[in-house]
């Protein structure tokens with residue numbers, strides 16, 4: 252088989268790239284290790300920056316999102332019972348939207364299927380060959396049969412545990428990593444959200460986040476120990492712990508119910524450089540990971556896709572490779588800023604096991620400064636709604 256761009260990974264990065272390229276007449280094949288149901292069953296991101304929203308529209312998949320998403324003009328930060336709002340609209344005239352990654356992925360799958368896009372599920376043993384040559388190709392097995400795709404370019408959109416990043420030799424690749432000494436225990440429940448904005452809560456007992464998907468679907472997280480397993484936490488224990496970490500007026504209002512999903516995510520900051528090797532381009536979680544505190548994972552994946560898509564369109568339109576040549580540098584410049592912001596929000600709001608009393612005072616002073624200082628709030632707002640592409 253031959254295609255112009257072979258895309259490894261059928262998560263949001265791979266699907267968005269394939270859909271955008273299709274709209275410009277550029278052919279691609281997506282190779283996905285799992286089934287469609289498995290990919291759609293993963294409960295992940297909830298917040299989309301304006302840049303990602305615009306990219307969805309550009310890909311022709313914005314209609315349901317525009318109808319069903321919820322605009323959020325600000326967010327609440329709380330410390331114990333104290334709370335304040337950072338209002339993005341008042342500060343910088345911008346907002347984010349709540350529209351789950353599950354819905355983004357569903358819309359993209361529907362669009363690819365409607366257009367007859369080629370997505371191969373259940374692939375095994377994907378290998379990238381000749382990425383540093385002019386004739387790359389990808390081999391894989393599906394239903395026991397070995398297959399080969401010849402292509403012009405390979406897009407590595409296969410997430411943190413994929414093969415694409417590993418294809419780049421260690422003599423070329425440099426990785427930067429910070430692993431945090433805690434995780435997030437998240438639940439999804441068919442209950443109305445406790446508040447109309449997200450609440451990022453710092454407390455003596457650790458961090459908590461109140462988020463949502465719609466009027467009757469709430470997403471809550473609490474900082475937990477890395478040695479915990481979701482089975483250690485009954486729903487009752489989860490709700491009890493959440494109530495102790497959020498302001499008491501919110502806790503009194505909180506509607507609890509059975510969880511319909513419960514999972515633990517470890518927190519990590521990770522960047523690999525460069526994001527391009529020959530004709531292989533890394534995008535999204537394949538190249539970088541942020542702790543979820545700044546809601547940046549899916550949004551940084553979207554900015555990578557924006558840069559790569561424009562680079563490919565320019566290349567196929569008039570043979571100009573400038574966009575592709577500048578891809579790694581451009582993407583990384585934005586990624587590192589999102590890494591900084593995610594690290595900052597994580598450091599500001601969590602309890603760390605080795606934290607001294609002095610460290611806790613520093614967190615408190617920084618939150619107090621943010622509360623009282625418009626310039627600090629503007630800086631937070633600009634980062635949270637997303638830096639320009």
Ligand code: RFL
Pocket residue numbers: 259260261262263264265282283284285290294295296297298299352374377408409410411412413414435437516534535536537543545546547548549550551552
């Ligand atoms: P994905 O979603 O991991 O998709 C990669 C796909 O590649 C497939 N794959 C392979 N296919 C073929 N061959 C192989 N060898 C393969 N290896 C892997 C996988 O099966 C998968 O389908 O990466 P992608 O597309 O780059 O998308 C990244 C986002 O999923 C991720 O950054 C976000 O979910 C992160 N994230 C959040 N991001 C936000 O922007 N806002 C948020 O509010 C937010 N909240 C979150 C999050 C991530 C979380 N978890 C669980 C990690 C909250 C949580 C709890």
Ligand code: PHB
Pocket residue numbers: 295296297298449460462463470543544545546547
């Ligand atoms: C979510 O709704 O899953 C969510 C929202 C904001 C974050 C992280 C996760 O910072």
